[in-house]
Amino acid sequence: MQLNTQPNIPDPDGFYDELLAAHQGLTKDQSDALNARLILILANHIGDRDILREALKAAG
Amino acid sequence: MVGATYALAHKLYPYAPVADQAADVAVHHPVIIIGGGPIGVATGIDLAQKGTPALILDDHDGVGMGSRAICFAKRTLEIADRLGAGAEMVEKGVVWNVGRVFHGEGEVFDFNLLPEDGHRNPAFINLQQPYFEKFLVDALRRAEAEGKPIEIRGRNVVTGIRQDADKVTLSIDTPDGPYTLTADYVIACDGARSPTRDMMGLSFDGRVFEDNFLIADVKMTADFPTERWFWFEPPLANAPQSALLHKQPDDVWRIDFQLGWDIDREAELDPAKIRQRIDEFLPDGTAYELVWTSIYTFQCRRMERFRHGRVMFAGDAAHQVSPFGARGANSGIQDSDNLAWKLDLVLRSLAPDTLLDTYHAERAHGADENILNSTRATDFLTPKSEMSKIFRNAVLTLARDHAFARPMVNSGRLSVPCTYDGLPLNTPDALTGPARTRPGSPCPDAPLADGFLLDRLPGCFTLLALDTDPPDITEVGGIPIRTLRLHGADLTDALRDRYLGDAPHALYLIRPDQHVAARWPNADAATITTALSTATGQPCN
Ligand SMILES: Cc1cc2nc3c(=O)[nH]c(=O)nc-3n(C[C@H](O)[C@H](O)[C@H](O)COP(=O)(O)OP(=O)(O)OC[C@H]3O[C@@H](n4cnc5c(N)ncnc54)[C@H](O)[C@@H]3O)c2cc1C
Numbered sequence: 001m002q003l004n005t006q007p008n009i010p011d012p013d014g015f016y017d018e019l020l021a022a023h024q025g026l027t028k029d030q031s032d033a034l035n036a037r038l039i040l041i042l043a044n045h046i047g048d049r050d051i052l053r054e055a056l057k058a059a060g
Numbered sequence: 061m062v063g064a065t066y067a068l069a070h071k072l073y074p075y076a077p078v079a080d081q082a083a084d085v086a087v088h089h090p091v092i093i094i095g096g097g098p099i100g101v102a103t104g105i106d107l108a109q110k111g112t113p114a115l116i117l118d119d120h121d122g123v124g125m126g127s128r129a130i131c132f133a134k135r136t137l138e139i140a141d142r143l144g145a146g147a148e149m150v151e152k153g154v155v156w157n158v159g160r161v162f163h164g165e166g167e168v169f170d171f172n173l174l175p176e177d178g179h180r181n182p183a184f185i186n187l188q189q190p191y192f193e194k195f196l197v198d199a200l201r202r203a204e205a206e207g208k209p210i211e212i213r214g215r216n217v218v219t220g221i222r223q224d225a226d227k228v229t230l231s232i233d234t235p236d237g238p239y240t241l242t243a244d245y246v247i248a249c250d251g252a253r254s255p256t257r258d259m260m261g262l263s264f265d266g267r268v269f270e271d272n273f274l275i276a277d278v279k280m281t282a283d284f285p286t287e288r289w290f291w292f293e294p295p296l297a298n299a300p301q302s303a304l305l306h307k308q309p310d311d312v313w314r315i316d317f318q319l320g321w322d323i324d325r326e327a328e329l330d331p332a333k334i335r336q337r338i339d340e341f342l343p344d345g346t347a348y349e350l351v352w353t354s355i356y357t358f359q360c361r362r363m364e365r366f367r368h369g370r371v372m373f374a375g376d377a378a379h380q381v382s383p384f385g386a387r388g389a390n391s392g393i394q395d396s397d398n399l400a401w402k403l404d405l406v407l408r409s410l411a412p413d414t415l416l417d418t419y420h421a422e423r424a425h426g427a428d429e430n431i432l433n434s435t436r437a438t439d440f441l442t443p444k445s446e447m448s449k450i451f452r453n454a455v456l457t458l459a460r461d462h463a464f465a466r467p468m469v470n471s472g473r474l475s476v477p478c479t480y481d482g483l484p485l486n487t488p489d490a491l492t493g494p495a496r497t498r499p500g501s502p503c504p505d506a507p508l509a510d511g512f513l514l515d516r517l518p519g520c521f522t523l524l525a526l527d528t529d530p531p532d533i534t535e536v537g538g539i540p541i542r543t544l545r546l547h548g549a550d551l552t553d554a555l556r557d558r559y560l561g562d563a564p565h566a567l568y569l570i571r572p573d574q575h576v577a578a579r580w581p582n583a584d585a586a587t588i589t590t591a592l593s594t595a596t597g598q599p600c601n
Contacts (some may be wrong), residue, residue: 032447035456044464 003054071189072197075215077236084382086240086406089115090407093247094256095473096120096226098129098189098377099392100249101196105143105203110519112407115241117232121214123197127281127352129189130306130314135394135477135502137181138514138574144589145199146181149192153185154307159288161469163456165295168294169466170287173474178554179505180512186308186476188277189389221259221371228370241584245403246371249392254377260368266361267435269382270321271301271442273356276334279312280348290471292441292456293337296340302441302471303341313349315341318377319475325355358382358438360431366395366420374399380584381434384441384472391430394477395423410538413493415597418485426478433473440470455499477502479577487569487578487591491517492518496562499565504558509549516544519572521592527551531585534590571595 009015022038023031043052073096080087090108093100096118104114132149141144143340172396197212204210219238220231225276228246232239257264289305296303297392304316317337321326327333334353342348362379366372366571375392399419405411443449480486480500489498496504506513523530523543533541546555560566569591578591593599 031452033454033457036447036450037458038467040451040454040458040468060186 001048001051003051003058005058064309066120067125067374068120068122069125070194070197072194073118073214073398074121075213075235077119077234079239081234081236081239086229086242088227088242088244089113090244091115091247091403092228092241092243093244093249094230095097095375095377096197096212096214096374097248097249097251098193098196098389100247101193101200102139102143102393103247103249103374103396103400104212105145105196105200105208106396106519107206107404108200108210109143110400110404111209112342112404115243116210117210117216117218117230118212118214118303119217122512123193123258125190125315125352127188127275127354128382129192129386129389130308131390131474132185132187132192133386133390133475134175134183134505135425135475136390137185138505139393139397140196140199141180141344141515142519143196143199144202145195148195148198149187150181150185151194152191152233153187153300154286154309155182155185156283156286156288156307157183160292161456161459162289162291163453163460164261164293165517168292168456168459176504178552179513180514181315181505182197186306186314186385188308188310189484190314192389195517218250218256221256223370236583244370244407247398247399248371248373248377249375249401250377251575252376256371257377259365260371261516262368262481264363264380266359266380266431268357268359269438269442271357272319272321272323272325272328272437273358274300274319274328274334274337274353274559276315276317276338276353276363277312277351278315278338278348279310279351280342281311282313282342282346282348282509284313290453294341296337298337300337304471306339313348314505317341319355323355328355329353332393343530356383360435360438362424362427362431366423367416372399372403372416372419374423376422379431381430382438384437385433385474386472387430387434387475390475391426393427395419397573398423403598405526405539408538411596412598413519418483418597419453421483422480424487425480425483428529429478437470437472452494485571485577485595485597487594490578490580490583491563492565493563493566494558494574497559497568497576497579499576501543501576501577503568503570503576506555506558507552508546509552510554513555514574517570517574518542521572521577521595522570523588524559524568524570526566526568528567528582530567530582531588533585533588536589537598539592539596541545541588541592567594 091114095405098150104116107114157173161168173183219234222229227242291303294303301318306314366378382385402415443452455468486499521541525545577595
């Protein structure tokens with residue numbers, strides 16, 4: 001498996017809305033905490049260390 | 061007064077003048093050990109049990125008071141069993157398996173160490189370090205009474221060290237004045253501040269963690285369960301970063317508060333202030349007595365090389381870790397286990413001096429693993445940046461409801477012995493067997509029909525034959541080999557699981573320190589001889 005960096009989320013605008021909605025009304029600290037939790041949850045779902053390493057690189 | 065920089069819990073080897081001090085020419089000893097802490101004493105007993113004379117010099121006349129190591133791991137107890145001190149430790153120690161993690165007001169989760177069945181010793185015991193050391197010195201005295209060549213001299217402060225091609229010369233100060241000794245080899249077990257290291261101008265590099273830990277041992281007859289309780293950001297005044305509560309024998313409890321970097325040390329050590337913190341921490345009205353308090357900062361560092369010619373460094377003198385994970389004394393005891401048999405063979409001219417280089421290779425490998433674990437735990441406890449704290453707290457928040465986050469919570473990864481993977485004393489694995497017993501691994505204990513496997517692997521090379529008949533070998537080049545044949549009822553399910561897996565039979569060559577040197581389905585005499593030569597650092601022809 002390789003990190004998929006091609007469009008993969010159906011209805012990207014809808015997802016983007018949901019992501020912003022999750023942060024609606026949060027302070028910066030609360031938003032930072034939510035982002036951190038989200039990253040950990042998604043990272044666990046992926047699980048594959050090679051893909052996670054690629055993702056860290058792609059984000060960096 | 062010579063020596064005496066700290067108060068004693070047990071006066072065990074009071075100063076007594078000896079003939080060496082009056083000799084005109086420096087008296088020579090095969091091995092001198094500097095430091096009578098746990099590592100020095102363990103190494104001395106091990107050498108003496110093998111028949112190699114060991115002289116231990118300590119700057120005090122007993123075991124220091126106070127609150128240092130409390131958690132001792134199974135591997136340490138197994139080694140202590142071989143040294144004749146394990147049973148007392150387990151009898152006195154507190155066995156615990158359950159840990160609870162809290163964050164702020166609430167509990168995050170609990171865990172059970174779930175120790176595997178079929179081991180003589182528990183996964184961990186809690187025992188005050190002074191007891192641990194006393195039981196070792198008691199074993200030393202028993203060995204001495206049996207005529208084993210071991211001696212410990214109190215109030216003998218090593219003040220100078222010099223080595224040349226054929227010996228090491230030590231200058232020693234005593235209440236009756238200085239004297240000089242020479243030795244073939246010296247083992248420096250003189251602790252984290254190792255004067256030997258300084259006298260030899262050797263460095264000790266690593267990381268200091270910018271945090272202070274207040275450690276208080278309190279005596280109380282409280283009704284808490286025998287569990288390890290660890291709080292991140294406990295809801296207390298002055299907001300310590302973390303707190304720990306852990307039981308020891310004699311109704312003593314270890315309490316730790318993580319105070320942060322910028323503190324007024326004097327003020328924090330004021331008993332009134334300490335009591336204030338503890339009163340708030342314990343349930344209202346709990347009566348207790350302060351037994352010992354101190355403030356520590358922790359570091360992770362090691363010497364670049366553990367061997368310098370005829371001088372070997374072991375224990376805290378060679379490497380230091382933060383205590384989260386209890387990897388200090390526990391790893392030092394493994395140093396002693398690794399070094400004693402090698403030095404014994406070299407002194408008997410049964411192995412080349414280069415075998416001692418593998419002491420560095422193997423134990424530096426262990427130290428690196430311990431430092432890595434300890435550094436990661438410290439990074440979780442003391443996040444180094446705003447973002448690392450955000451992630452740390454995210455892990456703690458998620459761990460309440462989601463199992464996946466629990467393994468990331470790190471308040472210390474408890475000490476387990478390392479496997480000497482890829483190091484030169486191993487013979488490549490020739491058995492399709494369980495990974496945990498591959499060459500380089502410490503032998504896991506296992507139940508036999510009657511008793512336990514490790515009790516049958518005393519401190520010499522052993523051929524462990526499982527449902528197979530190995531060739532008759534009793535020695536190779538003067539190095540004795542024992543054979544332990546197990547068949548039938550001795551091949552318990554746990555033993556099969558740990559040593560055979562799917563293999564129908566197996567032959568293991570096991571080192572004196574109970575690490576696997578080689579394994580095969582079976583082997584002929586030539587193959588075994590080659591493996592033994594490899595395991596003792598001899599050139600194979
Ligand atoms: C708060 C705390 C908690 C800890 N918890 C744990 C734990 O739970 N589990 C664990 O495994 N480890 C733990 N440790 C680590 C453990 O205490 C050490 O790893 C252990 O004491 C090291 O033993 P040692 O024999 O190498 O050195 P030391 O115990 O320091 O002994 C060195 C000896 O050498 C003597 N000496 C020094 N200089 C000279 C000289 N010039 N001449 C003669 N003698 C000399 C000293 O007096 C001393 O007796 C903890 C440490 C601390 C501080």
